[in-house]
Amino acid sequence: MKIENVMIAGGGTLGSQIAWQTAFMGFKVVVYDAFDKGIEASKAFHKQYAELFSTSRGVSKEDIERTLGRLSYSTNLAEAVKDADLVSESVPENVEIKISFYQELAKVAPEKTIFTTNSSTTLPSDYAAYTGRPEKFLALHFANGIWDTNIGEVMGHAGTDPEIFERVVQFASEIGMIPIPIHKEQNGYILNSLLVPLLTAAQELFFSGVSDVESIDKTWMITMGTKMGPFGILDKIGMQTAYNVSMLWGTKLGDQKRLDRAAIIKSDFIDKGKMGVSSGEGFYKYPNPKYADPDFLK
Known part of the structure; x- marks a missing residue:
């Protein structure tokens, strides 16, 4: 073929x-x-x-x-x-x-x-x-x-x-x-089966007031040795996708927390043009986000 x-x-x-x-x-x-x-x-x-x-x-x-x-x-x-x-x-x-x-x-x-x-x-x-x-x-x-x-x-x-x-x-x-x-249908494939729980947990920590974006990202970056944390990843994925995923699973599962999170993403980010890396601003500002600063983890 x-x-x-x-x-x-x-x-x-x-x-x-x-x-x-x-x-x-x-x-x-x-x-x-x-x-x-x-x-x-x-x-x-x-x-x-x-x-x-x-x-x-x-x-x-x-x-x-x-x-x-x-x-x-x-x-x-x-x-x-x-x-x-x-x-x-x-x-x-x-x-x-x-x-x-x-x-x-x-x-x-x-x-x-x-x-x-x-x-x-x-x-x-x-x-x-x-x-x-x-x-x-x-x-x-x-x-x-x-x-x-x-x-x-x-x-x-x-x-x-x-x-x-x-x-x-x-x-x-x-x-x-x-x-x-x-070899078998799986919601989220392999990648998102691993990634979505991380991003969901990070958003829950932030939107419920447990901690701030930078502290959550620093924790993940230091302990896992990664170049960015969950909010850097969310910016890369884009706010529209983050909103769509929260709406999809909030609706499917009847999960009000996910639906509330989708509403906040829309009002605080999408409606203000903060779409993530593609627009120059999301949780961080681009092209030089704070997490890329050599002193971010110090």
Whole structure:
């Protein structure tokens, strides 16, 4: 199964990273977003990544230009997917939005196209019936900052064709990821099964007034020897995703604390434009957050 043309659905932070990395590794990539502002945001991200790869990763000007030449953008779903061998979906982490997207995608995608979801908190089986090709549908999940945290978690559902599963494992390797095959559906895969409890506990400590952001992060960074703590991670993930996850699980579990936390994230961060690293401010201010200061842990 040849994969040469890839459509990335969603021009946000992670969708744009996946698009850039895939194009950098030699694939033709179309970024699809339903809104012009999403396309413009993705183009801005790609300009940032071009600068990053040039200044920090030693990539030549020629390679940057070739990568940019493999990228195109569209708000027309049928046009964006017409040649796609594989779709990587990173639309908002909302079940209804994702179902609607797959129903529309199923109407216009070629029969050959493999559909993959990058959903962090829901399962492939939540959407398989809406794809029109459940045997060619599975998850390929990435971590934020994918060229450094380069894992590609591959997780199917009961109806996923084993050959498609193995082909997506291979594709993950082809775009520079370390494939992580997951053999049974698991909410949160491996990464988020480990990470979400940490981030949830950190938010509970802060929002309930037990301690402050810097103290919580310092505790984790010193004891675990990490470069950032949970609130640095939350800024990297982005406030919209943090809000969506709290809303999703608060609603599913009837957990009022999670719903209250989502409301605070919206009022104190999202509504004030503090989206995290992408906007220059979240729990910290960027590009020089306090936790990156050499004296932060002293």
